[in-house]
Amino acid sequence: MSPDAALNRWIRHDFAAINTALEELYFAQGDRAQVEGIGTDLKAELVRRGEELLAPLLAEGRTHDGFDSALELLGDVGMYLGALRRHELTNPDRETTSPFATASALALHVGVSIGMAPRFATAHLATHNRAVGGLRRSFTTLHDEFLFIDENTRGIFGLQSAAYALTRLVPLGASSPVADVLFAEAEGALKGVAACNARLFETLDIDRFFYCVRPYYKPYRVGRQVYRGANAGDFAGINEIDLMLGLCRASDPYYAQLLHEKLPYMLPAEQLRLRESMSRRSILDQLLDHVETDRDAPWFVANVRAFLGVCDAFGAIAAQHHDQLVSRFVAGPAQTMAPGHMQGITASGPPLEALLRSLEILRDLRMAAPRGDIASRHDDMARLRAAIA
Amino acid sequence: MSPDAALNRWIRHDFAAINTALEELYFAQGDRAQVEGIGTDLKAELVRRGEELLAPLLAEGRTHDGFDSALELLGDVGMYLGALRRHELTNPDRETTSPFATASALALHVGVSIGMAPRFATAHLATHNRAVGGLRRSFTTLHDEFLFIDENTRGIFGLQSAAYALTRLVPLGASSPVADVLFAEAEGALKGVAACNARLFETLDIDRFFYCVRPYYKPYRVGRQVYRGANAGDFAGINEIDLMLGLCRASDPYYAQLLHEKLPYMLPAEQLRLRESMSRRSILDQLLDHVETDRDAPWFVANVRAFLGVCDAFGAIAAQHHDQLVSRFVAGPAQTMAPGHMQGITASGPPLEALLRSLEILRDLRMAAPRGDIASRHDDMARLRAAIA
Amino acid sequence: MSPDAALNRWIRHDFAAINTALEELYFAQGDRAQVEGIGTDLKAELVRRGEELLAPLLAEGRTHDGFDSALELLGDVGMYLGALRRHELTNPDRETTSPFATASALALHVGVSIGMAPRFATAHLATHNRAVGGLRRSFTTLHDEFLFIDENTRGIFGLQSAAYALTRLVPLGASSPVADVLFAEAEGALKGVAACNARLFETLDIDRFFYCVRPYYKPYRVGRQVYRGANAGDFAGINEIDLMLGLCRASDPYYAQLLHEKLPYMLPAEQLRLRESMSRRSILDQLLDHVETDRDAPWFVANVRAFLGVCDAFGAIAAQHHDQLVSRFVAGPAQTMAPGHMQGITASGPPLEALLRSLEILRDLRMAAPRGDIASRHDDMARLRAAIA
Amino acid sequence: MSPDAALNRWIRHDFAAINTALEELYFAQGDRAQVEGIGTDLKAELVRRGEELLAPLLAEGRTHDGFDSALELLGDVGMYLGALRRHELTNPDRETTSPFATASALALHVGVSIGMAPRFATAHLATHNRAVGGLRRSFTTLHDEFLFIDENTRGIFGLQSAAYALTRLVPLGASSPVADVLFAEAEGALKGVAACNARLFETLDIDRFFYCVRPYYKPYRVGRQVYRGANAGDFAGINEIDLMLGLCRASDPYYAQLLHEKLPYMLPAEQLRLRESMSRRSILDQLLDHVETDRDAPWFVANVRAFLGVCDAFGAIAAQHHDQLVSRFVAGPAQTMAPGHMQGITASGPPLEALLRSLEILRDLRMAAPRGDIASRHDDMARLRAAIA
Numbered sequence A, B, C, D: 001m002s003p004d005a006a007l008n009r010w011i012r013h014d015f016a017a018i019n020t021a022l023e024e025l026y027f028a029q030g031d032r033a034q035v036e037g038i039g040t041d042l043k044a045e046l047v048r049r050g051e052e053l054l055a056p057l058l059a060e061g062r063t064h065d066g067f068d069s070a071l072e073l074l075g076d077v078g079m080y081l082g083a084l085r086r087h088e089l090t091n092p093d094r095e096t097t098s099p100f101a102t103a104s105a106l107a108l109h110v111g112v113s114i115g116m117a118p119r120f121a122t123a124h125l126a127t128h129n130r131a132v133g134g135l136r137r138s139f140t141t142l143h144d145e146f147l148f149i150d151e152n153t154r155g156i157f158g159l160q161s162a163a164y165a166l167t168r169l170v171p172l173g174a175s176s177p178v179a180d181v182l183f184a185e186a187e188g189a190l191k192g193v194a195a196c197n198a199r200l201f202e203t204l205d206i207d208r209f210f211y212c213v214r215p216y217y218k219p220y221r222v223g224r225q226v227y228r229g230a231n232a233g234d235f236a237g238i239n240e241i242d243l244m245l246g247l248c249r250a251s252d253p254y255y256a257q258l259l260h261e262k263l264p265y266m267l268p269a270e271q272l273r274l275r276e277s278m279s280r281r282s283i284l285d286q287l288l289d290h291v292e293t294d295r296d297a298p299w300f301v302a303n304v305r306a307f308l309g310v311c312d313a314f315g316a317i318a319a320q321h322h323d324q325l326v327s328r329f330v331a332g333p334a335q336t337m338a339p340g341h342m343q344g345i346t347a348s349g350p351p352l353e354a355l356l357r358s359l360e361i362l363r364d365l366r367m368a369a370p371r372g373d374i375a376s377r378h379d380d381m382a383r384l385r386a387a388i389a
């Protein structure tokens, strides 16, 4: 078995088993957030076996036989480092360079050569999580982790399908009569996302998720630099929808910074798609050009109506994500947590308060909410609604 | 107005008006296929105004400000040449080089620089037919032409959506539990295509289509070479479905030749997608690997069932296309045609018989029909069906 | 050894040995152009062993592990078919489809998937001819074949270096003071090409080249279609130089057709480069903009002088190629050939007369010769020379 | 004039004039490093006019008509911000977000959409500094700035040419007989770089460079994030040489981090080239495979000799850069500087000591110096030299 295959098999089996055993130890405690000093032997075994498997890969000094295998390797190394972080065997706040030099070097080499941040990304667990005989990669074998990554992946697929429908509108223009099927497809796909979200809301165990799944998504260091945690939004589709609908704008400083920051965490092909959609004129702006002159044209009435249907469906899942999922599974449990553990509970690094505020802005942009302090399209949407009322 | 804008506006208005007037003249005759000698003044005007608009574009000696404008220009020049062909002002069978040197030079320059055959392609009328105030490009303003190009475009969108669902399966593998949403999406999209086909079957006027729309899709010469007609299948999705499902194989000589031949008629981005899907392992082949060992595994039963659902939906539209659309709108009317006009009635060039035989092979591959003479996957599909029976 | 490795090793050794033995038989005859009926056993062995090695590759039904290995495979299959053609075991003029179905199917599958014509191309013998322990691929082990392919490759490298210098001028503009090093580099590289040409002129054996090397470059059929022979000009650099200098124009119908025709015979990366250079403004056109207003500006004098130096060096090798190489090694021996063999002596298919005429046009464009019948830049170059005289 | 054209013209003229006037004021002082409080009106005018020109561009909310114009725009905005930093109108050390919100938003929008860090990069002043009537962009009109950017650009071109020669070796392999011209071309190009360096060493004014040119290359903030200064090494060629020769390795943690860090500062096409060369096997490693078995083979002796010639030329310029240029123009003057200004004298941010140490490592890797503490290839090179001694 080649060194990459050996590592991959380990990640799928023993690695997940060790992590699961550690989770059970932590979870059985009064203070479930207490990690240090627990399961020392298991942790040692995790480190030892990982190092053993990585050494020959680094020695090979080669990156890849092709993009797919490089991406899989980056996921394996990255999940290893993610687990070490979760078990507090490394912690970016108390170190200036990763104590895991071999894993860091390998991650940097592979990451740079495929054009992604040198850590595991959402793609590794979601859209590009290769199943072998039905088994995909995961940190643990906990039911709630599978539930989470599977529904997450399904949600991402739905957003991608909606985005693909909307981006095919670009060459047609917002007045095309055949846009009807694309609007309908986008709306349908977004409703599918709402269903995933609803299933997660109902079935995911709050504590298991908060204490045993989420901690694997924390930021960690690779070499000298800290890389923020994997984020379910690290694919182009969600922003393609924002930009194509026109609810967010790439020239808005807040939003431009957000796009800039997330690019390295996306697959190169996704980076490309996102970049392309940044120079397109949005459907909203196209329709507004005609709001005075064509308000009675059948194409205008039909396409505005269909467009608003998509926006409503999109706003609905933005609200659902923030007001249900984030609130129930992150904000809620965080409040009951011992203050000593608060630091580092957010995946992407910033303190929880800042994260929530930032997510709120996104929600309000997507809902075109009436907010004077941010560049929401509330008034423009209102003009459009009025035109066909 | 820039020279490209002037040409584009002409194509959208006067050009379509002249063609429509000519169609009404032809159609009013006893022998509707009689074109030569009819409407001489209209034809002269068509040529004259076209030449006038093209000359400054060639003189500029520049190709483009970007892909989008180059693609639009290629469509305009190409539709102009397509109309000249339709009105028998050029005919590849009696010439060795196009009599329209300016249009040829421009088409070659633009075509080569964007990487497509130097003629109008399906994309120009379908997926990339930009609407201006609801109006898209067309040869005529006949109701049946709009009906045809609109439903065609919707059908293409449906096939693209199905293809996008299936190609996202590649990184997951055929055993992934989250494949469920992708299979469902593919099946749903294919059923949408069946609906487009059914609408066309019911509403399209046979004679109008056969005599007044189809002739614009004939092969013509650009410079010295003949380029075959635009073909509704000139996008990657249909073949991505073939290849991903595994119903056709890129190593099958018949099918490889077909792919090779169609590549230049597709947009560069589509060429890339098609090429990428040629080196992927099909879902059928992946599932067959497990047919002995995992037939009782829940993932196998679920995914095979979903896969067969997609194949059934796909086979159904293949049958519908051939047995209903091609039969009713091409083969049927061709039989009643005066023998003198038979030559050149097929869009892609070969004689009707050959074309029909070739379409039949495709239908049977897609239906996995039991045919010993071609590489249909009938037996492999049967094994799979039996395994979960 | 994997099936591709086995084929590749065969091509490098036994295949070349069989071809060499056959060449010695042909060359020993009074009529060296007599091929049919000679060396029947050797030919049979060639066919047999080739088929044996290709069968498992086609059965695998996979194209590639990556571009490099696919390109190498295409070269191997293509050289096999090229040799069959050279030994008259297939001849496109008397067949409508290649009698070598396995090789054809494999070549089509690989060719389409990497985006090149399904036959061996210049890259396979020149810029991408991988050496193993100093040994590169060749049809025979004849000294003159190695001499030819090696000097050809060196010549191509020189043209590529000149092209790379000139294309880096694009973002700077023709007036930049730092263009000096790029002009100098281009001129130096072109002088290196002249040296290769001179070496070939002096050392290549006319008869060996004409009778034992050139015939491997004939057109042949893959599946149903004929693909023209490999041509030393099948890389982007030569045309990048034409276009960047401005001596040829992509909107010239003759030249546009030539570019269009050669694209599939080039590597994808080269196709891209060529396409990109088609939409650039040439240095000549940029300088002409200033010929009235800036003739005394130091930058103008310096850059025009340097530009003309490059043009002179380029014109010189164009003349040398045509008047020395083509004349001595192709046109000359062809005149002494028995009339019965004349057909098919040109690599690219057209009769010798037509080929020579076409090469003459290219020479005259590149020399900016005073020819009224073609779009040579003679007068524009004269204006420029006069301006700094 | 379009808003981008207006901005671009301003940068080329008035902007440079204001900066030059400010430099003369600073330079005339006893403490030339004193910037704050000097030339207040000029500074105010700089800010005012810049804001005026940027506002309409941001309002347009569009990024670009194509890559070239976007790149030029990013350079203009970036140079504006670079000048504001140089004049201490912004300073990342005392701010957490850039005080120039419009410029930041525009830079982020454009930068993200073309895939580069949102600041001016070396390409803007060097390889992609478009000249208009002989005039290229610069911060000032000082003789020493032109001298610096011109020779720098020539040096970069030389390194690119050497890199292009070496990367064309990849498909041939290190044993190919036609590698001779590529090795010779690389060596020649590197000697040209040495000449640029020598010219700079002799002619550049130490104080003008140190006090009036270098400060424009400091790090600054765009939005919230600090971006390190433009660095003459921000193009692929230098690292392609490192990697292809084998003197540096992409799996070396130090070097991998360096590559990772510099990618966003390079043009997308350069990023791609760099990434591709990361997965290639180096010439050194290829030759070492044969050091025992083929030491007497003519190809080995010839190619090793040529390879060592290239390495020697490369080592020589590495030494020259560090021991002459960096020492004379950066380290030297820094020692005489008033301690209060020391902070921020390095372009890339880190303190001077750290920068020098890091440049020393690079020099020693490139010279294959005998250093036990870093992964220099000294011993491997020695084996190779011994083999052909």
Ligand code: HEM
Pocket (backbone or CB within 6 Å): C148, C151, C152, C154, C155, C156, C159, C193, C196, C197, C200, C204, C209, C231, C232, C233, C234, C238, C321, C325, C326, C329, C330, C346, C347, C348, C349, C355, C359, C362
């Ligand atoms: C024995 C020496 C050579 C002979 C007899 C020769 C002959 C020819 C012929 C006959 C063609 C037309 C292609 C065809 O066969 O249809 C051609 C094309 C070409 N040859 Fe050569 N050639 C020789 C050496 C070289 C060398 C050393 C170079 C340098 C790189 C070169 C560069 C080209 C180019 C660039 C073309 C393409 C025409 C174009 O697009 O410009 N040839 N050559």
Ligand code: HEM
Pocket (backbone or CB within 6 Å): D148, D151, D152, D154, D155, D156, D159, D193, D196, D197, D200, D204, D209, D231, D232, D233, D234, D238, D321, D325, D326, D329, D330, D346, D347, D348, D349, D355, D359, D362
């Ligand atoms: C006055 C002349 C020069 C000085 C003082 C100088 C100084 C420096 C310094 C200090 C750095 C480190 C980057 C930083 O500031 O953080 C650097 C990097 C670099 N310089 Fe120069 N440089 C000079 C001329 C050149 C020239 C002419 C070239 C030729 C192309 C060149 C090529 C490079 C390269 C490639 C790097 C990047 C380091 C690497 O990745 O190898 N420099 N230079």
